Amino acid sequence: MACITISGYPCSGKSHRAEQLKKALEDRLADSQNAGPKLKIHVLSDEEINVSRSAYDESRLEKPARSAMLTAITRHFSKDTILIIDGMNYIKGYRYQIYCAAREAGVRVCTLFVVATADMCRERNTQRDESSQYALSTLDNLIMRFEEPSSMVRWDSPLFTIPWDEELPVDDIWKAIISGEKRPPNQAVAVLTKAPTDALQTLEQTSGTLVQLILSAQSHAAAPGGVLTVTLPPSIRLQATVPSRNITLSELQRVKRQFVAVHKRALTQGLAGKGDLDWSEETIARKFISYLEETLN
Known part of the structure; x- marks a missing residue:
């Protein structure tokens, strides 16, 4: 339904705001x-996912921690859940990953930036239980590397910036997650419908059969050109409008090769699920007739 990413310095009050x-x-x-x-x-x-504060002491520990959080995030995406991500979320590239995962899942997104000064965060860190504290060098390093969210980039928008001493804009957040824009998945991550395993064979056989049927219908026509009616076994009746001349076998074979090549490329490049081609014999036949008419006329 919606994903709210909370970002801010460590100890800035993100968990309290969440x-x-x-x-x-x-x-x-x-x-x-x-x-x-x-x-x-x-x-x-x-x-919740058992990532300790010490995981941020070294990059070799932080990377698997971020990966574990991202996996948990995608697992919790649901059409009936508002997910609030109370994590570090301080790297813009990581927030972009969350944004892409949310688009793929079809949920709305917004970002909540909790603002507090570095000195305030250091003071709050010392007031925590020892098990919940960041090492001072780790805290300073995280603050130094923090990449502030921006409303100018799509993965942080809509962005709500909340100073530590101000109230949450609940009305605006509610509007963003309930009725805000739901961005469609990027084509790079969109789920495509796979073509059947025999799609290429059906493509070759159907177009080849139609070439022979069109030649036969043309030989029995009273005059060259016009509308040729063919029946693809067992009972698919089709009509092709061709120029007012005899169409040669070589012309029809050339059109067939071009037609097969175009659709074979769609299969090999992973584009088979796009468009309205469902790879059934009848649909391929009708597509071939349309392609033939456009090419010859």
Whole structure:
């Protein structure tokens, strides 16, 4: 349904804002005046997937931690769930990965940027239990490498920037996740329908049979050209409009080779699921007749 990515410095209050937002959205959903769908709200955090603070001490530990979080995110995407991602989310490339996964799953997205000063974050870190603290060098490194979200890029939009001492814009967030734009999947990640394994064989046989049927119909016609009626066994009746002259076998063979080549390319390049070609014998036959008419006329 929707994915809300929370970003900000470590110890900036992201988890507090995540719980605030969850409570506010749950109140909206429980309101008797809400006539919308029944939705669940889930806050996904490092703690839930057992990623410790020490995972950010070294890049060799941080990369598998981010990978584990991304896997958990995609697993929680659902048409009836509002997912709040309470993770580090400080790298723009990682937020882009989340955005692409959300587009592929067909859910709306928005970003919540929790703003706090570096000094405030360092102070809050020292006030935590020792098991929940970041090492001072790790905290400084994460703050230094933080890549601020921007409303100018599509993977951070719509962006809600929340200073540490201001209220959440719940109305605007609600509007973004309930009725905001739902971006379609990128073609690079769109799921394509696979063609049947015998599609190429059907393509060759059907177009070859039609070549012979058209030659036969032409030989029995009262005059060259016009509308030729052919019947593809067992009972597919087709009509082809050809020029007012005798069409040679070599012409028909050339058209057949071009037609097969175009559709073979679609098969080999993974484009078979696009368009309205369903690779059945009748559909291929009708496509071939249309291609023949366009080429010869």
